[in-house]
Amino acid sequence: MSIFGEIPGYPEGSEFANRKAVREAGLHRHNIKGISGTATDGVDAIVLSGGYTDDIDDGNVVIYTGEGGRDINTTRQIRDQEIAGGNAGLVESCLKGYPVRVIRGSQLRNAFAPTQGYRYCGLYTVQSYWLEEGIDGFRIIRFRLEKIHASPEPALLTTPLPTGSQQPPQQRYSITRVVRDTRVTRTIKEIYDYQCQVCGERLETSQGPYAEAAHIRPLGRPHNGPDTIENVLCLCPNHHVLFDRGAFTIDDTLVVRSIDSTVSPSSLIVRPTHPISLEMLAYHRDHFDFTAPA
Amino acid sequence: MSIFGEIPGYPEGSEFANRKAVREAGLHRHNIKGISGTATDGVDAIVLSGGYTDDIDDGNVVIYTGEGGRDINTTRQIRDQEIAGGNAGLVESCLKGYPVRVIRGSQLRNAFAPTQGYRYCGLYTVQSYWLEEGIDGFRIIRFRLEKIHASPEPALLTTPLPTGSQQPPQQRYSITRVVRDTRVTRTIKEIYDYQCQVCGERLETSQGPYAEAAHIRPLGRPHNGPDTIENVLCLCPNHHVLFDRGAFTIDDTLVVRSIDSTVSPSSLIVRPTHPISLEMLAYHRDHFDFTAPA
Numbered sequence: 001m002s003i004f005g006e007i008p009g010y011p012e013g014s015e016f017a018n019r020k021a022v023r024e025a026g027l028h029r030h031n032i033k034g035i036s037g038t039a040t041d042g043v044d045a046i047v048l049s050g051g052y053t054d055d056i057d058d059g060n061v062v063i064y065t066g067e068g069g070r071d072i073n074t075t076r077q078i079r080d081q082e083i084a085g086g087n088a089g090l091v092e093s094c095l096k097g098y099p100v101r102v103i104r105g106s107q108l109r110n111a112f113a114p115t116q117g118y119r120y121c122g123l124y125t126v127q128s129y130w131l132e133e134g135i136d137g138f139r140i141i142r143f144r145l146e147k148i149h150a151s152p153e154p155a156l157l158t159t160p161l162p163t164g165s166q167q168p169p170q171q172r173y174s175i176t177r178v179v180r181d182t183r184v185t186r187t188i189k190e191i192y193d194y195q196c197q198v199c200g201e202r203l204e205t206s207q208g209p210y211a212e213a214a215h216i217r218p219l220g221r222p223h224n225g226p227d228t229i230e231n232v233l234c235l236c237p238n239h240h241v242l243f244d245r246g247a248f249t250i251d252d253t254l255v256v257r258s259i260d261s262t263v264s265p266s267s268l269i270v271r272p273t274h275p276i277s278l279e280m281l282a283y284h285r286d287h288f289d290f291t292a293p294a
Numbered sequence: 295m296s297i298f299g300e301i302p303g304y305p306e307g308s309e310f311a312n313r314k315a316v317r318e319a320g321l322h323r324h325n326i327k328g329i330s331g332t333a334t335d336g337v338d339a340i341v342l343s344g345g346y347t348d349d350i351d352d353g354n355v356v357i358y359t360g361e362g363g364r365d366i367n368t369t370r371q372i373r374d375q376e377i378a379g380g381n382a383g384l385v386e387s388c389l390k391g392y393p394v395r396v397i398r399g400s401q402l403r404n405a406f407a408p409t410q411g412y413r414y415c416g417l418y419t420v421q422s423y424w425l426e427e428g429i430d431g432f433r434i435i436r437f438r439l440e441k442i443h444a445s446p447e448p449a450l451l452t453t454p455l456p457t458g459s460q461q462p463p464q465q466r467y468s469i470t471r472v473v474r475d476t477r478v479t480r481t482i483k484e485i486y487d488y489q490c491q492v493c494g495e496r497l498e499t500s501q502g503p504y505a506e507a508a509h510i511r512p513l514g515r516p517h518n519g520p521d522t523i524e525n526v527l528c529l530c531p532n533h534h535v536l537f538d539r540g541a542f543t544i545d546d547t548l549v550v551r552s553i554d555s556t557v558s559p560s561s562l563i564v565r566p567t568h569p570i571s572l573e574m575l576a577y578h579r580d581h582f583d584f585t586a587p588a
Binding site: 083095096203206207208210236238240245246247259260 | 497504530531532540541
């Protein structure tokens with residue numbers, strides 16, 4: 001049974017002498033493993049303790065490497081990682097928007113870690129995940145976690161909700177999805193007059209048409225995609241979600257290929273004033289096609 | 295020409311003796327009007343100074359009443375407000391995700407206002423807008439603004455972006471869309487097996503199907519809708535956006551009525567285990583059908 005969110009009596013900043021103390025407080029279920037959770041329930045906590053050289057810790061943003069595929073003695077990658085076990089749990093937590101307790105160990109030796117023992121550093125959400133070739137040449141799965149900021153409405157939570165509540169705020173939490181509108185993203189919508197480049201749909205509201213600008217290679221660390229017209233597509237929300245989840249990719253001939261075998265390949269709608277970067281499309285395929293053989 | 299975001303030299307907390315000083319600093323373009331902006335460009339700033347009795351100021355969340363329809367002498371509503379002028383500008387800012395500078399005047403007499411003059415209180419985004427019957431019995435338009443929290447990536451910005459940038463972070467901003475997953479919202483997706491109740495679509499990804507739970511009467515202040523199964527629908531992202539924007543409503547016989555006259559009415563898909571509150575559907579029609587006669 002997973003308990004998501006804050007554990008009563010252990011606010012952010014609580015410190016612990018060792019992993020056993022973290023476990024006994026109910027913050028994490030294991031003594032050694034980094035990921036606490038299952039594929040079915042999602043992940044309720046992770047420990048950052050410097051074990052993975054690919055990890056990045058910026059405090060409010062953590063790039064966390066999935067588990068598995070390492071040699072138990074050398075700790076080097078010797079096999080590809082799979083979306084299974086704790087990794088599948090982190091995917092589940094991303095899809096469901098569950099909060100994840102982040103615990104840092106002194107072994108991290110960075111500005112956010114305690115000088116000794118372990119510290120509970122608050123709640124994060126899993127914002128995205130993708131595939132990458134790790135330092136040792138094998139496929140790893142990486143997860144971007146972002147800290148949940150204090151919110152004007154009660155943002156923290158205890159156990160999952162009962163079946164319904166007339167007064168949800170005390171037990172509700174919210175996560176966020178980043179949406180941007182810059183001159184680039186506005187331009188792409190104007191080029192396509194708010195028509196989705198995959199299905200041709202244009203959502204109509206009384207306040208005007210609606211479309212989303214989807215970055216092919218995502219902005220921000222660690223993807224660092226450029227905010228240029230060559231790196232964006234004009235999509236309806238459905239195809240934006242599907243593209244970000246790797247449910248379809250776009251090949252070098254601009255054919256849309258779905259991982260759902262019932263959907264036939266189709267040509268991407270492209271206007272002459274919209275140059276599309278083949279390099280960015282390759283980046284998307286390399287990092288978000290979760291069905292590709294490693 | 296609208297300048298969105300922070301004005302160099304005037305960080306959050308900057309104080310001004312009067313509206314003229316606010317205007318001369320470039321924070322707001324008017325001396326008296328509350329809303330600085332146009333229907334086409336969006337709104338770059340608003341002043342909160344206690345003029346509208348319907349306003350709510352919780353610091354990080356502001357419920358702001360639109361402009362117009364008031365008697366110039368008594369300041370009471372004497373006509374319905376319309377989505378035009380500054381109100382249309384705030385709608386535009388919501389749809390585009392533009393940041394709005396919020397300036398508070400001492401007349402507010404609350405914990406977030408200065409004791410004298412005016413204070414620049416940071417950047418907010420317009421999260422939503424809806425129709426309501428105001429205290430004086432006429433239709434008003436209300437806007438929910440939420441403060442943009444400090445972000446690990448540079449969240450603030452100067453003027454709108456140039457056509458493209460290989461190094462976007464310095465001039466990028468992000469806004470957020472709230473997504474939730476509670477036991478209630480998980481249950482609704484399971485009842486419909488991730489099928490949209492409007493179009494019947496089920497989005498497939500290699501990590502599982504995807505659907506969104508849409509609250510009919512929104513959660514949180516000021517709508518305070520309940521987080522119960524009677525108040526949620528299982529929708530695809532496209533129909534979630536369209537529902538939240540009032541592009542369709544659902545009548546008491548559970549027929550989906552689009553404001554787009556090219557779309558025929560259709561029956562909502564409903565499973566026997568999903569009781570739907572007619573009261574919540576009426577709330578949605580009353581507050582989000584922007585085409586309804588007042």
